[in-house]
Amino acid sequence: MSATAIAIDTNRPGVPMSRLVRVELRKMFDTRSGFWLMMSIAIVAALATIGCILFVPNENLEFAVFGSAVGFPMAILLPIVAILAVTGEWSQRTGLITFTLAPNRGQVILSKAIAAVIVGVVSMILAFAIGAIGNVVGSLLNGVDIVWDVSIGDLLLIILGNVLGLLVGFMLGVLIRNTPGAIVAYFVYSFVLPTIFGILAELVDWFKDIHLWIDFGAAQTPLFDGGFDNGEQYAQLGVSGLIWLVIPLTIGVWSVLRSEVK
Amino acid sequence: MITVEGLTKSYGGFKAVDNVSFECRPGAVTGFLGPNGAGKSTTMRIMAGLTPASSGAALVSGVHYSDIPNPGTQVGVLLDASAQHAGRTGREILTLSALTMGLPMSRVDEMLQLVSLTSEESKRRVKNYSLGMRQRLGIANALLGDPKILILDEPANGLDPAGIHWMRSLLREYANRGGTVLLSSHLLHEIEVIADEIIVIGNGRIVAQGTKAELLQTAGTFVKAGDMSALANALTTAGITASPSGDGGLRTESTPEQVGKAAASAGVALIELRPAEGAGLEEMFLELTSDTQREKNTPEGAQA
Numbered sequence: 241m242s243a244t245a246i247a248i249d250t251n252r253p254g255v256p257m258s259r260l261v262r263v264e265l266r267k268m269f270d271t272r273s274g275f276w277l278m279m280s281i282a283i284v285a286a287l288a289t290i291g292c293i294l295f296v297p298n299e300n301l302e303f304a305v306f307g308s309a310v311g312f313p314m315a316i317l318l319p320i321v322a323i324l325a326v327t328g329e330w331s332q333r334t335g336l337i338t339f340t341l342a343p344n345r346g347q348v349i350l351s352k353a354i355a356a357v358i359v360g361v362v363s364m365i366l367a368f369a370i371g372a373i374g375n376v377v378g379s380l381l382n383g384v385d386i387v388w389d390v391s392i393g394d395l396l397l398i399i400l401g402n403v404l405g406l407l408v409g410f411m412l413g414v415l416i417r418n419t420p421g422a423i424v425a426y427f428v429y430s431f432v433l434p435t436i437f438g439i440l441a442e443l444v445d446w447f448k449d450i451h452l453w454i455d456f457g458a459a460q461t462p463l464f465d466g467g468f469d470n471g472e473q474y475a476q477l478g479v480s481g482l483i484w485l486v487i488p489l490t491i492g493v494w495s496v497l498r499s500e501v502k
Numbered sequence: 503m504i505t506v507e508g509l510t511k512s513y514g515g516f517k518a519v520d521n522v523s524f525e526c527r528p529g530a531v532t533g534f535l536g537p538n539g540a541g542k543s544t545t546m547r548i549m550a551g552l553t554p555a556s557s558g559a560a561l562v563s564g565v566h567y568s569d570i571p572n573p574g575t576q577v578g579v580l581l582d583a584s585a586q587h588a589g590r591t592g593r594e595i596l597t598l599s600a601l602t603m604g605l606p607m608s609r610v611d612e613m614l615q616l617v618s619l620t621s622e623e624s625k626r627r628v629k630n631y632s633l634g635m636r637q638r639l640g641i642a643n644a645l646l647g648d649p650k651i652l653i654l655d656e657p658a659n660g661l662d663p664a665g666i667h668w669m670r671s672l673l674r675e676y677a678n679r680g681g682t683v684l685l686s687s688h689l690l691h692e693i694e695v696i697a698d699e700i701i702v703i704g705n706g707r708i709v710a711q712g713t714k715a716e717l718l719q720t721a722g723t724f725v726k727a728g729d730m731s732a733l734a735n736a737l738t739t740a741g742i743t744a745s746p747s748g749d750g751g752l753r754t755e756s757t758p759e760q761v762g763k764a765a766a767s768a769g770v771a772l773i774e775l776r777p778a779e780g781a782g783l784e785e786m787f788l789e790l791t792s793d794t795q796r797e798k799n800t801p802e803g804a805q806a
Contacts, residue, residue, distance in 0.1 A: 248564070249571075250569065254572055255603070266598065267598065272589050328587060332585075332586070332587040332588070334585065334586060334587050337586075337599065337643065338602075343567060343570075500552065501547070501553070502547070
């Protein structure tokens with residue numbers, strides 16, 4: 241074989257996004273822990289639904305109750321799915337292969353984000369479907385009318401809210417690149433931080449005015465609470481999201497692009 | 503063809519790789535030999551675009567690795583056989599790589615067969631694999647895209663002697679078909695068995711490079727006597743400088759004839775007297791790396 245025969249072919253097609261997204265989706269399911277994490281989404285939704293049927297007073301059995309019961313655990317599970325999708329490459333050191341087969345790291349990170357969002361949206365739809373079945377079964381069992389008190393628009397907003405939560409997990413995964421660290425950070429971020437903001441808003445007058453512009457969690461309230469009343473709420477979600485999601489994600493991606501994969 | 507030119511990687515003030523230059527040509531297996539922490543893995547990670555170089559460049563056929571489209575189909579890389587998700591099966595790991603590269607799934611079976619992992623073994627999770635099995639899986643992964651260039655970091659680590667022999671035939675055949683192979687090892691024996699050309703690195707610097715024949719060719723004599731101190735005295739008297747060799751004898755730059763005469767005139771009975779070629783590479787490795795090695799264990803009674 242001559243030297244020219246082993247030259248690198250720079251005109252060959254690269255690795256397309258669609259293939260990377262498919263691979264990233266597959267990686268979320270192909271380990272025992274990953275598989276059961278995904279299963280737990282359906283299992284938890286089913287358990288929450290059964291719990292509603294058993295314990296919620298008959299007159300309150302309506303879809304909104306099921307919707308929030310199945311939706312709440314998603315706020316914890318989906319970000320963990322997103323965190324693991326990113327941190328596994330570093331914690332398990334699989335990045336050595338991933339980033340040699342696809343050296344464009346930005347493309348890999350974007351594929352992971354797309355795969356995580358797909359899983360998030362499908363999980364939410366699945367959870368709502370389980371909740372809807374629960375609503376029908378529960379109402380029939382208890383002999384009450386089936387109440388559909390959540391519109392499709394409301395459901396879409398709740399899905400959007402959960403996708404934002406998932407992206408927060410994703411951002412922390414990209415920024416911290418360590419599984420336990422990112423999970424702890426997520427709990428601090430989503431439970432401790434809002435409490436601190438709440439207390440500050442109570443005690444400090446000037447902070448009260450800017451609270452909703454700074455507190456990403458509070459700014460998301462309209463998503464879970466029947467929609468936006470005015471443009472200011474959109475703006476608050478945008479500004480707080482810029483501070484707590486977009487900027488740290490940008491820093492994280494920038495550092496992934498420059499870092500050393502070991 | 504892999505070309506490394508003036509490659510340097512610094513971490514703070516520490517130079518892990520210090521102005522390293524070498525070439526790996528097609529049709530040959532190039533061995534990258536050095537003690538642990540000498541800079542082999544860092545150099546190879548830079549080649550695969552995982553670690554940015556501080557200065558200099560590592561090019562694959564004149565191209566930066568990160569500019570190679572679908573690189574897995576052109577350059578096969580194995581950087582650490584243990585860097586795998588322990589919960590995936592061997593087959594799944596190859597499947598993910600095949601999907602990324604856009605290869606048919608039949609390649610996965612072909613590669614499993616090539617590295618002698620049985621169908622039953624391939625369905626086990628990697629955490630249940632021995633290091634040798636992980637190495638075989640890693641090689642299968644590197645060869646999956648049918649690349650013309652291979653970069654393998656410590657691929658023989660954990661293989662038994664039969665496994666090392668297998669790898670030699672595999673890489674030999676690969677190089678004979680025109681492939682370029684760079685493999686690293688901290689064990690001289692592995693490199694001696696597998697490689698045609700050898701690059702020796704110590705503390706980030708290249709300390710020797712050449713073909714195996716060139717590096718093996720050391721003028722010198724190995725000599726051993728029943729009474730070693732008498733022999734040492736005899737050589738000193740004759741003005742011959744000798745240093746202790748690995749297996750209880752002495753090694754010197756002088757010819758066997760000179761050494762034999764010196765021993766005869768002092769009446770020392772020799773057990774062994776021969777050209778020191780067999781042990782030459784080992785001594786070269788120890789010698790070349792001794793002043794750059796971490797452990798400063800000078801052999802007892804060594805002459806300066």
